[in-house]
Amino acid sequence: MPGPGHFLRRNRAKHGGTHAQQATCTHHSDSCSNDRNSKLVKGTIEMKKTLLATAIAGAMVYGATAAQAATVYDQDGTQVDVYGRINMMLNTGGTDREPTAKEIADNDYAAGDVVKQSGTEINNNGSRFGFRARNQVSSDLSVFANAEFRFDADTRANQTLQTRSTFVGLDSDSMGRVTVGNFLSVYYTAVGSVFDVPQYQTGPILGGYGAVNSQADSIAYSTPNLEGFQAHVQAQHASGNDAAAGARDNSSALSWIGAVNYTWQDLYLGLAYAQNRNLGEDNDRGADYQFNAGRNDQEDLWGATASYQFTPEFAARVKYETWTDNADYIQGDNDPSVDSRIDNVWGLGATFNYGMGNIYGDYFRVRYVNDDLSSSNQWVLGATYRFSTPMFAYFEVYDADFSSDQTFEDFNDDLLYTVGLRYDF
Template sequence: MKKTLLATAIAGALGVSAAAQAATVYDQDGTRLDVNGRIALGISGGGEDDVAPGEAKAGGTEFRNIYSRLGLTMSHDIDPDLRAFGRVEWRFNGDERDQSGGFSEVRHSYIGLESGNFGTVMAGNFDSFYNSRVVNPFDVYIDRGHEFSKGAGGDLQARGDSIGYITPNLEGFQAFLMAKHYTGNGLAENGESRSSVINTQGGVSYELAGLRLAAGFAQDRGDYPLSARGTRHRYDSRDQRGIDENIYGATASYAFNDNFSARLGYETQDSNDGEIDAGGAVEDWSGYDTWGLGMTYAIGQWAFNADVHRVSPDNEDTRTAWSAGSYYKVSSNFDVFAELNRADQGDITVSTGDGVEVEENSDNLYWLVGARYHF
């Protein structure tokens, strides 16, 4: 299948440290344990500008940790058609001394069963199926540039307390479904107890030769009271309460040959008119439409990405965002990269504190250069 769509767009722009460079610690009698990860460092600048006088600087040059990770992958062959598996992965700070324990996040932690005849079931803390199986062709940038999934990527109504199922591959067709549970225990709003919430997402995909088609949905219902995590905004990946309207998306990708692939995508979410009519802030409850077009070209040790997105929020001006990246594989374990992103956010009206309102541009060209060692 054209090397599986250029190895899924060069595996997220050379981003898979887990599978390719994993060190096998134990492999005997059908039981296997691998250790893998990466140390990634870079320098970035640009992006968000100061949005008001007196606010903290946001877009200056910075030496950064670029999502360094350490992971363990486990598996056990129960019989020729059934395999048990598990994975745990941590993020750690790779750019500076950290006396708080080092690890900043448990990124993944899940277990599951995989069968060629019956499919795969998994439970725990894993990425959004909608992101990994529908809009994944666009998730190729190391840092910024993924405009689908509300900019949340794998965090979209996922990453914890989740159960998922993927059917076997039926002559190119696969279906998938997952659910994330939000307990109401310990949460109260306006003095009232809250019920549990379950958000589901799912879809179908079809692959034939170099072509891959996928379509799906993700429920985006509220999962926290408004007071629990600050303000709500659909482009803030730290806050995934949702606007109580489903997200729908579809992508098509095609590998023309072993070097070049292209991708096209569309995603939409309706505004929650009921909440807006009831007095809710428009920016909190508005939907959007997003189109995306991109390509990946790989030759020798080099890979290149270029994407453009047309984002049309219901309550804001339409913007055209673009991203580009180049990646060079120095060796099987070491690569260097450079990325650019322009989100094309509009001007923001701010107050100077003396009653005068001014327009400030909230977005500059964002750049990132760096290197990664995979193990």
């Protein structure tokens, strides 16, 4: 019996985000090419409302996991799967950058250095493996657990596994779901993931991408699906333990995240809020429990998104994200020009399934906190080609700041090109 994560993966491509993927495709930009997958696509379209609602629920539990999972144990109501992916890419072009204040303070670079990033390089792109388990306690109640790890597929030695997500929980059709541990925030799942379409570089997703937006020491509750409507609340706990008593505030603190989403036929709507509390070493407590690094205390985040499946092949999406309070904060020295924090973002995108893969594009209008910095126009175009169910190739072009007065030579110099191969198992 497939779990919610299975339906998530079957639905993602429909809306170009985590909430909608066709058949056995495994990423927002995936597609299915053979006859078997085409039949599954038709079946998915027929059941789209039910499956899409289930996909939202599954995303809150499993996040974006691979579709080619191998079941290694399935007895007495308990199922254990092993899954993973190898994702390799080649990047070239783009723009170089200035070092951050932290890099200068750590003596990684000197002030005035230019950090080269525009050369050609082969890179790992989110390769990972994981384990997930589920036990059916009764007809209405199941328990689950998940552990996922990341590694650098382009490196031979000195490997260090990174924990991407580790959590346990209970799931009831009538009562809802409780998840405890380190998992994707409900903000990302409801809003951010809709635009997490490209394989590599996309525009701003405030609050972090799925790859970095797992929230440790968290507990979340999701309501049952109520005619397409679901609500989610998440609390992240910060402890004052392991700090010198009296030297700092040793009391515990909570940071809250909330989201609601609604699915009706081909329409998806999402709204989310994330409370940002800076509880790091420079403030009260010994551990850094900010929702988003580089933001000040109480710079809270709001986001809204919508996507619509106009035809079985074409879907479009739109979003708006904004920080509620941009407190005085300077990155680096006292030069306000180095404060490049984002104030708000508008995004517009679309995905077209051409049969052997997807063609997708996103445009973002980005406004910065520092009024001396002009708003930027960012865009990405990409395409995938699926060789088989587990493997596909992708090609993407990204521009971090397009201007209408750019010459063709300047325009071409700024582009970042990515080509890659991804295999899911």
